[in-house]
Amino acid sequence: MNGDLTPIRAGFIPLLDAAALIVAADRGFAAAEGLRLELVREVSWANMRDRLMLGQFDAAHMLAPLAIAATLDPDQPDMAMTAPMALGLNGNAIVVSAALHADLGDAAIGDPGDPKVTAAALARVVAARKKRGAEPLVFGMVFPFSSHNYQLRTWMAAAGIDPDRDVRLVVLPPPYMAEALAKGQLDGFCVGAPWASVAVTEARGRILHFGVDLIARCPEKVLAVRSRWAADNARSLQRLVRACARAAAWCAVQAHRAELVAILAAPERLAVGRETIAALLDGRLVIAPDGSTRAHGQFFILDGAASLRPDRRHALWLYAQMVRWHQVAPSANAQAKAGAVYRADLFDTALQDAAADDGIGAFAGPAFDAENLDVYLKALTGSAIA
Amino acid sequence: MLSELSSENAEAVRLRILVVDHNPERASVVRQALVDIGGYMVEVAPKAGDLLALLRTAQPDVLIVDLDLPDRDTIEQLRVATRERPRPIVMFVDQSNSAMMHAAIEAGVSAYVVDGLNAGRVRPILDVAIARFKAFEALRQELDQTKSQLAERKLVDRAKGILMRAKGITEEEAYDRMRKTAMKEQKKLVEIAQSILTAADMLR
Numbered sequence: 001m002n003g004d005l006t007p008i009r010a011g012f013i014p015l016l017d018a019a020a021l022i023v024a025a026d027r028g029f030a031a032a033e034g035l036r037l038e039l040v041r042e043v044s045w046a047n048m049r050d051r052l053m054l055g056q057f058d059a060a061h062m063l064a065p066l067a068i069a070a071t072l073d074p075d076q077p078d079m080a081m082t083a084p085m086a087l088g089l090n091g092n093a094i095v096v097s098a099a100l101h102a103d104l105g106d107a108a109i110g111d112p113g114d115p116k117v118t119a120a121a122l123a124r125v126v127a128a129r130k131k132r133g134a135e136p137l138v139f140g141m142v143f144p145f146s147s148h149n150y151q152l153r154t155w156m157a158a159a160g161i162d163p164d165r166d167v168r169l170v171v172l173p174p175p176y177m178a179e180a181l182a183k184g185q186l187d188g189f190c191v192g193a194p195w196a197s198v199a200v201t202e203a204r205g206r207i208l209h210f211g212v213d214l215i216a217r218c219p220e221k222v223l224a225v226r227s228r229w230a231a232d233n234a235r236s237l238q239r240l241v242r243a244c245a246r247a248a249a250w251c252a253v254q255a256h257r258a259e260l261v262a263i264l265a266a267p268e269r270l271a272v273g274r275e276t277i278a279a280l281l282d283g284r285l286v287i288a289p290d291g292s293t294r295a296h297g298q299f300f301i302l303d304g305a306a307s308l309r310p311d312r313r314h315a316l317w318l319y320a321q322m323v324r325w326h327q328v329a330p331s332a333n334a335q336a337k338a339g340a341v342y343r344a345d346l347f348d349t350a351l352q353d354a355a356a357d358d359g360i361g362a363f364a365g366p367a368f369d370a371e372n373l374d375v376y377l378k379a380l381t382g383s384a385i386a
Numbered sequence: 387m388l389s390e391l392s393s394e395n396a397e398a399v400r401l402r403i404l405v406v407d408h409n410p411e412r413a414s415v416v417r418q419a420l421v422d423i424g425g426y427m428v429e430v431a432p433k434a435g436d437l438l439a440l441l442r443t444a445q446p447d448v449l450i451v452d453l454d455l456p457d458r459d460t461i462e463q464l465r466v467a468t469r470e471r472p473r474p475i476v477m478f479v480d481q482s483n484s485a486m487m488h489a490a491i492e493a494g495v496s497a498y499v500v501d502g503l504n505a506g507r508v509r510p511i512l513d514v515a516i517a518r519f520k521a522f523e524a525l526r527q528e529l530d531q532t533k534s535q536l537a538e539r540k541l542v543d544r545a546k547g548i549l550m551r552a553k554g555i556t557e558e559e560a561y562d563r564m565r566k567t568a569m570k571e572q573k574k575l576v577e578i579a580q581s582i583l584t585a586a587d588m589l590r
């Protein structure tokens with residue numbers, strides 16, 4: 001029976017937003033679609049991109065801006081990527097060292113939970129350091145083409161800080177962040193879950209903001225495939241998208257929480273403690289070494305078509321950030337290519353025959369509409385008579 | 387900071403190579419192979435951690451990186467020229483030979499060079515790195531296989547023991563039964579052994 005399944009090889013980075021892909025593979029959603037989804041854990045986004053490009057992976061859990069950047073890379077003309085599905089929204093946090101947190105506290109005028117207030121405080125700290133000839137502050141992020149980079153820059157620029165001149169922004173892999181913060185090599189950083197929590201417990205860092213404080217609906221990772229592969233494997237891609245979408249819907253059901261946590265915590269998956277994962281799924285994070293917590297319902301958004309269906313505006317927003325920060329030269333052609341990476345049409349096609357989209361999944365008749373029973377009943381009686 | 391030499395001058399001096407590899411044995415084999423060819427200055431780092439600082443002190447012309455380390459993402463940042471770093475480092479992708487990049491990634495290694503360095507000078511370095519990484523991968527697979535064979539043999543031996551006690555048969559007969567069942571059910575011997583152990587455990 002296993003022989004009938006279509007093999008798909010996908011790479012993932014051990015992050016919370018790999019959940020849909022992991023659950024699709026480990027909870028039978030891929031198999032139900034006739035796929036044998038083999039997941040390979042990766043350590044770097046550069047590896048992920050190269051292995052996808054070389055065909056060693058069919059699909060990948062990928063930074064949305066990286067999928068766009070690879071598509072726009074003039075050195076790699078055959079590298080066009082397709083994102084038929086987003087793997088959720090949000091999930092990042094900005095962490096600062098205890099020392100910087102104290103400085104920001106002294107410099108802050110107003111509510112320290114307001115990013116405008118903290119950005120202005122940061123500008124004052126930066127100016128004071130410059131005045132006394134101190135080294136510029138160093139902030140870490142995970143990849144040049146990442147929402148983490150753009151979130152940090154958006155935050156700083158709001159108070160007139162030039163992220164390329166007034167501070168140093170460096171790329172550092174998340175596993176190194178906590179150690180670098182503890183050693184004083186970093187003053188702050190922006191990372192995805194679960195790494196912010198790790199830095200609080202291991203490096204006495206402080207979570208200053210959740211990503212959602214800065215960008216309410218921030219595009220994060222996508223399910224990425226080579227555009228050529230998407231064209232040649234349309235059926236398999238539909239199945240993969242369907243499996244991941246159903247997995248995401250399963251993840252969102254509270255009754256599945258314990259099982260979801262166990263799946264994600266496994267050593268070959270995220271390899272993070274169950275309590276940490278459960279707290280992250282609740283959007284409840286320890287923000288300071290004294291154990292104080294903060295919760296936000298939108299810390300990480302996984303479920304719901306609105307967070308999974310590729311939104312072209314998200315692709316264009318990311319493209320605009322790349323232009324703003326001089327990562328790509330703007331052109332009408334590049335803009336069109338960037339927008340076209342997000343393929344809502346492929347998502348829609350894949351889920352068209354997803355029977356249970358209305359929560360019921362009757363084999364015949366109109367989709368159930370819980371909010372419009374009249375419309376539903378009218379459609380039913382109409383079709384029954386005809 | 388990477389070497390600021392112009393490419394013409396660089397032809398005249400020995401290339402500086404930095405090997406970043408979490409496997410110290412493999413790194414030293416790569417280093418030795420490069421030193422044997424001659425004409426290179428080779429440095430080895432077990433783990434980058436602060437890769438930017440490492441690059442500033444080592445100033446390599448060529449950087450060889452173990453793919454199992456997450457540090458490649460840091461290098462991505464250096465692929466863009468900045469005021470601080472006018473000569474970016476570029477990933478070594480010989481456009482005429484993408485098979486080489488394939489071979490490198492497959493072998494678990496990646497190489498970067500400073501912009502403007504002649505591809506012909508880099509080729510032999512990458513060849514050495516790929517060959518040594520491949521050899522190590524083969525060795526590791528062999529070791530894994532030996533380990534799993536050993537573990538399988540232990541499982542089979544334990545299952546044999548259970549069958550012998552339960553059925554009052556000899557070791558040979560027990561083995562024979564397991565082998566026949568495996569053939570009949572088209573399963574591996576170790577799977578049958580595992581079933582016996584699971585069942586025995588539940589019945590205990």
